[in-house]
Amino acid sequence: xxxxxxxxxxxxxxxxxxxxxxxxxxxxxxxxxxxxxxxxxxxxxxxxxxxxxxxxxxxxxxxxxxxxxxxxxxxxxxxxxxxxxxxxxxxxxxxxxxxxxxxxxxxxxxxxxxxxxxxxxxxxxxxxxxxxxxxxxxxxxxxxxxxxxxxxxxxxxxxxxxxxxxxxxxxxxxxxxxxxxxxxxxxxxxxxxxxxxxxxxxxxxxxxxxxxxxxxxxxxxxxxxxxxxxxxxxxxxxxxxxxxxxxxxxxxxxxxxxxxxxxxxxxxxxxxxxxxxxxxxxxxxxxxxxxxxxxxxxxxxxxxxxxxxxxxxxxxxxxxxxxxxxxxxxxxxxxxxxxxxxxxxxxxxxxxxxxxxxxxxxxxxxxxxxxxxxxxxxxxxxxxxxxxxxxxxxxxxxxxxxxxxxxxxxxxxxxxxxxxxxxxxxxxxxx
Amino acid sequence: xxxxxxxxxxxxxxxxxxxxxxxxxxxxxxxxxxxxxxxxxxxxxxxxxxxxxxxxxxxxxxxxxxxxxxxxxxxxxxxxxxxxxxxxxxxxxxxxxxxxxxxxxxxxxxxxxxxxxxxxxxxxxxxxxxxxxxxxxxxxxxxxxxxxxxxxxxxxxxxxxxxxxxxxxxxxxxxxxxxxxxxxxxxxxxxxxxxxxxxxxxxxxxxxxxxxxxxxxxxxxxxxxxxxxxxxxxxxxxxxxxxxxxxxxxxxxxxxxxxxxxxxxxxxxxxxxxxxxxxxxxxx
Numbered sequence: 001x002x003x004x005x006x007x008x009x010x011x012x013x014x015x016x017x018x019x020x021x022x023x024x025x026x027x028x029x030x031x032x033x034x035x036x037x038x039x040x041x042x043x044x045x046x047x048x049x050x051x052x053x054x055x056x057x058x059x060x061x062x063x064x065x066x067x068x069x070x071x072x073x074x075x076x077x078x079x080x081x082x083x084x085x086x087x088x089x090x091x092x093x094x095x096x097x098x099x100x101x102x103x104x105x106x107x108x109x110x111x112x113x114x115x116x117x118x119x120x121x122x123x124x125x126x127x128x129x130x131x132x133x134x135x136x137x138x139x140x141x142x143x144x145x146x147x148x149x150x151x152x153x154x155x156x157x158x159x160x161x162x163x164x165x166x167x168x169x170x171x172x173x174x175x176x177x178x179x180x181x182x183x184x185x186x187x188x189x190x191x192x193x194x195x196x197x198x199x200x201x202x203x204x205x206x207x208x209x210x211x212x213x214x215x216x217x218x219x220x221x222x223x224x225x226x227x228x229x230x231x232x233x234x235x236x237x238x239x240x241x242x243x244x245x246x247x248x249x250x251x252x253x254x255x256x257x258x259x260x261x262x263x264x265x266x267x268x269x270x271x272x273x274x275x276x277x278x279x280x281x282x283x284x285x286x287x288x289x290x291x292x293x294x295x296x297x298x299x300x301x302x303x304x305x306x307x308x309x310x311x312x313x314x315x316x317x318x319x320x321x322x323x324x325x326x327x328x329x330x331x332x333x334x335x336x337x338x339x340x341x342x343x344x345x346x347x348x349x350x351x352x353x354x355x356x357x358x359x360x361x362x363x364x365x366x367x368x369x370x371x372x373x374x375x376x377x378x379x380x381x382x383x384x385x386x387x388x389x390x391x392x393x394x395x396x397x398x399x400x401x402x403x404x405x406x407x408x409x410x411x412x413x414x415x416x417x418x419x420x421x422x423x424x425x426x427x428x429x430x431x
Numbered sequence: 432x433x434x435x436x437x438x439x440x441x442x443x444x445x446x447x448x449x450x451x452x453x454x455x456x457x458x459x460x461x462x463x464x465x466x467x468x469x470x471x472x473x474x475x476x477x478x479x480x481x482x483x484x485x486x487x488x489x490x491x492x493x494x495x496x497x498x499x500x501x502x503x504x505x506x507x508x509x510x511x512x513x514x515x516x517x518x519x520x521x522x523x524x525x526x527x528x529x530x531x532x533x534x535x536x537x538x539x540x541x542x543x544x545x546x547x548x549x550x551x552x553x554x555x556x557x558x559x560x561x562x563x564x565x566x567x568x569x570x571x572x573x574x575x576x577x578x579x580x581x582x583x584x585x586x587x588x589x590x591x592x593x594x595x596x597x598x599x600x601x602x603x604x605x606x607x608x609x610x611x612x613x614x615x616x617x618x619x620x621x622x623x624x625x626x627x628x629x630x631x632x633x634x635x636x637x638x639x640x641x642x643x644x645x646x647x648x649x650x651x652x653x654x655x656x657x658x659x660x661x662x663x664x665x666x667x668x669x670x671x672x673x674x675x676x677x678x679x680x681x682x683x684x685x686x687x688x689x690x691x692x693x694x695x696x697x698x699x700x701x702x703x704x705x706x707x708x709x710x711x712x713x714x715x
Contacts (some may be wrong), residue, residue, distance in 0.1 A: 067658075068677075070678075070680075071464070071676075071677035071678065071680070074464050074465055074680060075464065075677075078464060078465065078467065096465040096680070097465070099466075181658075181660055181661065182658075182660070244551060244552060244569070245551065245569040245572070246550075246551030246552065246569035246570075246571065246572055247572075248569075248572045248661055249551075249569065249571040249572045249660065249661055254550075254552075257552075257553070258552055261552075261553075263552065389463070389465055389466065389680075390679075392678060392679060392680060393678075393679035393680070393681070396674075396678060396679065400660070400662045400663050401662065403660065403661050403662040404661070404662035404664075407572050407573065407661055407662065
């Protein structure tokens with residue numbers, strides 16, 4: 001090949017290569033969806049694809065593991081990367097990403113959702129930054145072949161006795177299995193702190209940053225309520241032996257596997273895992289599970305408590321305006337589409353955020369009524385996270401110290417949590 | 432000539448030099464990943480890293496322990512296997528291929544495999560313990576068992592590498608010194624200790640140098656097996672830097688930690704290089 005022919009070929013190839021995306025754009029729009037592989041996301045994407053097909057939009061779902069999701073998405077947003085046009089936005093990343101997200105107040109479907117889901121998690125400088133696609137609410141799942149509804153423990157003492165009874169009778173290997181290590185502490189440590197009248201910061205159950213600042217960004221995992229909650233886990237693992245000894249190293253996936261294998265009578269998880277637990281292809285306990293409220297601790301201040309949050313889809317602010325409009329139309333359509341909303345509930349156990357649909361489900365679906373009674377109809381509803389930018393470090397530090405406490409000597413729990421609280425307060429104060 | 436190396440040089444600048452400079456710049460600034468203020472703070476980030484008890488009390492000891500334990504065990508196993516394979520026996524080729532298999536397994540795959548093997552509920556290791564009438568062990572909730580599993584995985588992955596290099600060296604050793612020693616009545620151990628080992632010294636030093644530097648940077652298997660847990664007790668240097676930058680989103684502290692690590696490995700590398708030069712000189 002002579003030099004002229006080589007240059008000509010190279011130039012031609014480059015021109016075609018550089019021009020191809022523009023030609024592609026002219027033909028149809030592409031929306032790239034950044035999501036986590038999870039039944040809820042997959043259900044939502046299933047409906048997105050339906051909308052995309054009707055509107056001649058190419059939908060490209062791009063999966064990212066939960067373990068690296070925040071860092072990858074944060075890097076993408078801050079570098080104005082073009083990898084995603086719509087991203088999964090968890091409630092506890094609101095303050096991290098607020099400035100990088102398109103306001104979505106003009107999506108009409110948001111008006112049909114409960115404002116508690118939005119404030120403060122998805123509000124940045126007075127504007128909503130995410131369109132909720134499911135409510136995420138923690139609940140207790142239990143085996144109905146082992147426990148009647150009336151037998152589900154109402155307090156920690158019952159929780160231990162019931163678990164021990166089932167184990168002693170040889171009905172199950174473990175009374176309970178739940179995720180414990182970072183970032184899965186909700187399913188053991190956090191619910192028990194809340195069920196015991198405690199919280200992670202002062203003032204109790206406060207989530208507005210202004211109020212947390214006024215209180216001096218004071219972390220409280222060394223409060224008597226939190227210390228007692230960690231002691232409860234220490235005893236459950238080492239003394240009562242109702243939870244697996246490896247639990248301090250468990251993610252929620254580890255705990256889910258034990259529950260679905262039929263080796264635990266009770267687990268704690270988001271309602272969104274109901275579909276998975278109830279799928280006979282994946283779960284040995286399918287068709288034999290129900291839900292219940294948190295067993296309350298000895299220092300509980302309410303009859304029942306639950307957290308209520310949402311997962312949302314958001315649009316990076318640097319996405320071009322035509323794609324923003326298409327993405328908003330898509331998100332609006334999904335949330336107003338009753339069939340999609342009901343399918344979300346039926347297939348996964350996730351509460352559809354559209355409250356009009358929820359009202360219809362309350363009328364028509366006894367399982368949905370049971371789920372609501374176990375969760376959002378609790379006496380006290382709180383948010384499951386905090387919404388200041390240092391939350392990831394604060395959260396990780398808290399869980400690490402709780403794990404340290406629960407894997408160390410029992411008489412060292414208080415000191416480990418005091419050290420954690422001090423560090424967490426310093427981290428939060430840097431917010 | 433210059434034109435020929437220009438593309439490679441441009442790629443090197445764009446993907447190696449510039450990111451390092453950006454990272455170095457960030458280490459002197461207040462630079463969180465979610466809000467890069469970029470205000471100049473001098474050496475503040477370095478002081479925070481060096482003053483962090485986790486860094487000097489856990490991360491550095493773990494890193495050096497991992498380096499020395501993993502390289503020592505890998506070297507000894509590799510040397511042993513190389514000596515065994517440096518003989519004529521039936522199935523010699525099959526044995527050599529089998530020994531090399533772990534080299535073809537991606538570290539993350541090996542780490543996932545090991546994690547399942549040591550899973551406290553479903554793992555084969557606890558199944559064997561239970562079958563033997565022993566109590567199952569929650570391997571991944573204590574610092575030392577977790578770190579032991581990480582080191583074991585690394586040794587399994589890298590032993591073939593040592594084996595292949597040492598075997599190649601063994602096959603090029605001159606036969607005369609061994610023959611002379613045998614005529615003088617030397618047994619197997621004196622022969623190995625006084626003839627084989629000194630002749631292998633340059634190759635062993637190269638292996639040790641490369642592996643120690645590489646082990647300092649270990650990330651994949653530690654992240655897959657323990658993520659630095661429980662409670663940060665198995666964090667090694669690269670996990671610490673990664674967590675600072677991408678879990679806590681403190682890009683400034685992560686960059687400072689990376690540069691401190693680069694400094695440490697340069698010192699370690701210089702010492703090893705000196706030792707290598709000495710070993711080569713002595714064996715001439």
